Amino acid sequence: MLNLLVIDDDRTILTFAERCLAPIADVTTASSAEAGLKQLRNGDFDAVLLDIQLPDQNGLAVYCEIREHDRRIPVIFMTIEAASGTAIEAMQLGAFDYIAKPLSAEPLRDLVERAIEQRQISSVPVAISADESDEQSNGELFIGRSPAMLSVFKSIGKVSKQNVPILVRGESGTGKELVARALYQYSHRSDETFLAVNCAALPDNLLESELFGHEKGAFTGAESRRIGKFEQCNGGTLFLDEIGDMAPSVQAKVLRVLQEQRFERVGGNKELTTDVRIIAATNRPLEQMVDDGDYREDLLYRLNGVTIELPPLRERLSDVPALIHFFLVQAKQEFNKPDLEGLSPEAVDLLTQYQWPGNVRQLRAVIRRAVLDAVMPVITAEGFPSEIRRVASPEGQSTTTDQNSGDTGSTQQPGRALPDLVTRLLKEKSTSLYSEAMEYMERFVIAEVLRHTDGNQSQAAEILGITRGKLRDRINSYNITLKADVQVDSVD
């Protein structure tokens, strides 16, 4: 039988808890902090229900003693409304949860059952530890042991010292920028500047001036001369991310730098020279864009000389455990969770089966979120978003949407889930409500506009007032599938 300790100076609460929780656990009661701690030391408890205001000792102090005795015991605080500030403090210290008085039988039973379940899972050895390994203490930043990644590392080794442009290809979030940085670190230019420009993040005219600079008065608002990245980076390495998102005029200027190392600032006629190594990245089908007349063939030819292809994470799922470990260690330190031990075996199973449409970036976000939310030493599948937990359901990764998604199936009005989402996050005591709600809104707005334009991205970008590159970026990160009817799957 499972054992539960209830500490409260209110007799009625102790009697209520005994009666209500008897079907699930052997309930031991104590009416003071001192008596409770004595019981704790003599017994073996699976969870503790603790009154936050005890006559002989502050509830938080008692909580700290319980943690010192056994940090795996989930502690549920019982509070009255006025003490909610202390309850929040308790949660910050790592309490399992808190429940408001007067107690009701069903929520109390549910909560205790959940706590006991977590305690049991926490007693199983973790499948992936959150402690730093030798590998990580060696400063390894680029994780991957799959044959596909080993071949990427080999390519980096082969070409990093050659002074040629390199094109890094792969889906969003696969690590293209990391490849660019590794190429730079292992090159002869590693002591020189490394600059990165995301070509999709700026409208065409601003991108041109960002890259090549401009002269005073070149256009309205150009109040002084500006030095562009190609000039700033002379002798160094320039990473051009989303190289597919450049207007023809910018493509022509980049081609000229690649061929002759020459360019002019916007609005200037003085020819400047620069010695910059270009590493470009894209997740777009440049060949197709050339066929469609959207991209210069000569530029593609120049960039394509040496290509490094990053496989999507779903094609190298054997890398997932090492990546989980890497991100766990990072997040444990960053969020100051010294008690975190790692991930339970079923949690690891789930993550190694999921298809990761958002690639490594999505995996990183999922681990960070789970660490941030963790109140127990072991993270279980409960700590993951619903789209990942669905993998374990008999239906597999269904396309049904949930309240996290910006869209809904045909049965629900799009966008209607926002109030529910806010209510749920409030209930879960979220500390990122604003960003989650904004993400939901953005997802919803983009899907609606795309539906309105029948999936036409140029029209949608115009209506939204954002660049096509930015729209594409959002479509990728929210995993919006453009079919006859625009569908949205939720991705963190």
Ligand SMILES: Nc1ncnc2c1ncn2[C@@H]1O[C@H](COP(=O)(O)OP(=O)(O)OP(=O)(O)O)[C@@H](O)[C@H]1O
């Ligand atoms: N193999 C890896 N090891 C460790 N971290 C990784 C790895 N791959 C990617 N990451 C991390 O995942 C995140 C996304 O990586 P990155 O920005 O390089 O992707 P990207 O392919 O350039 O994405 P985008 O196309 O959207 O710009 C970053 O936080 C990066 O540090």
